[in-house]
Amino acid sequence: MNSIPENTLLNFKDDTLVSVRKDYDLEKPGRMDEAVDILVEWLKKQDHFVKKEFAREHLERRIIFSKGSVERAKVKLDRNCTLKTLMPTFYENINFKNDYKESDTIVDAILPKLTDDHYRCYALKCFAKRFDNGFTNYFRFSLAMIEYISAHDYCKGLIAILDYRETNLIEMIKKIDITELRHFITLLTEGYGMKIKSMHIIHTSKAIDTLVTILKQCVSAKIGQRIQVHKDMESLHKFVQKDVLPTEFGGDEKSIFELHDNWVNELSSEEFQKYFEAIKAATTNEMYRQTDKFNDEYMGMAGTFRTFLVD
Template sequence: MEEIPNHHLIVITKETVKKVREQSGISDVQRIRQSVDIVEEWLKKQDHLAEATNYLNRNLIERVYLIAQGSIEATKRRMERLLTSRGMMPELVLNRSVEEFETLWEVVNYVPLPQLHPTDMSRVMVTQFLTGKLEPFSILSYFRYCFLIGEYRISFDYTPSERYVIDLTNIHLGLLSKLNPIVVKKAEVLCTEGIGTKIKGIHILNAPPFVDKLVFLLKQALREKVANRVHVHSTYEDLHKHIPKEMLPKDYGGDEPSIAKLSEQWKEHLKTDEAKRLIQGTEKLVSDESKRQSSKFNEEYMGMPGSFRKLTVD
């Protein structure tokens, strides 16, 4: 990354870039630039990936390179897997528009917090349910919005990992019927096996009395390593042991603006022409399976959307 991306809702500094690179074991800027060049040229020479490279942001390649801890070959595999898996799960990431989420916004807020976690450099994503009227809520629509935010953010963010805070205020037993384990599983796989994002923690706040049932269903849909990182916090002070209050919104005893304010800022920005252009570009980030050797596809990806047996978590 030649320049630090600038975005008014995502704080990235020279110091955070340095820390992220150090955590990945890479600090040589020239090495990073040359490695990204190599991966970019390789992608252009793959018949089934060449068209997608016209819409790739180099920051995406660099982020995957960091996740792969400086391995060029691992970066190639991850990039190929990302473009393939997106095409295999179009219901999660394709044919989207910002306008389709107007109904979802009435039920839930989903926002990235501005500051990176000072210890592990993860981006903290907050889900906040706004009402007990869950009829308009769709788990598929929710994940489509999550991936839209995440893919848009790639152009500006600089982190290999994420944490998720889920505020269950206003939630009742009816939420359980909304949780489709297959959709949850696909979302996790696309997150961890597509781009390769490392999930550092899932933190549940303001849990209802039936939280054990909810956590059980959630863990059934997640792989063991991720499931073991699910935490239920009885107080905000307990949350502060994992996420410093300085980076949390004031809703949770922190110092940052409220989730409502951050959410409105994101909604307004996503409706701008610039944001819509970037979002539209992500629609092209898929492999062209008509140009791939079928034998290789069968070996690597058969069963991916269903059983996920061949996939692993970092």
């Protein structure tokens, strides 16, 4: 890939491609092509992969999201396909434009502008007072966005910003299924290889301490140390530059409501739905995997998710 294609949802800086590659020692001519070639040849030998052919641009982004490591990209691809096999509920079809009722109370988006150091921000503003339907559809929407940026983005990782100031946090905590949340975060970090640079939560009540405790049970110790709580936007702006943030977050970007609608429309489009159907079929057939290899990599018996999570 010689340049990053223009995109209606995601903007890039003029030096993003070169700068991100340079961080991983892949900026010299031919280096990225060599890395992708290695990944292509490796895929051909993976008998347990249902889908072995991916666009070269997709594989390049896998390498970038794996911090430039081909070996790490192999592991992430394997885990992504395996986790899709083990957790199909996250990939059930839903018409986001018509049936995603959570849009009335949970408004989120991956933001258009990159930070100066080429990180992408995710922002969420929640108004919900009750959570009778749980969070499964929200996780499905989030993973659809992640699939989109896996195909189109070029960045070093994510910064998450969660505004819960207008949320009934006690009711929300009651409805959190810790197992489901852990599975979702495992998919995000281990399946897609998303580096979470930091997580910023905006809330003023003491109940936020309980939420942070729950989150720390579901993420690695390293990510847990990156969780920060803010009482107002001024505090947030010390860590996240204002020009990338929506107006509701005190920034210069479009409204979070408009950005959310743009994502709903894109993820509901015929083009993306066709792509999503194809990419979610990238699963594994464990009958063809070497059991000892599965045990070595996932620390458990083949086909059991409980032991897989030990990692």
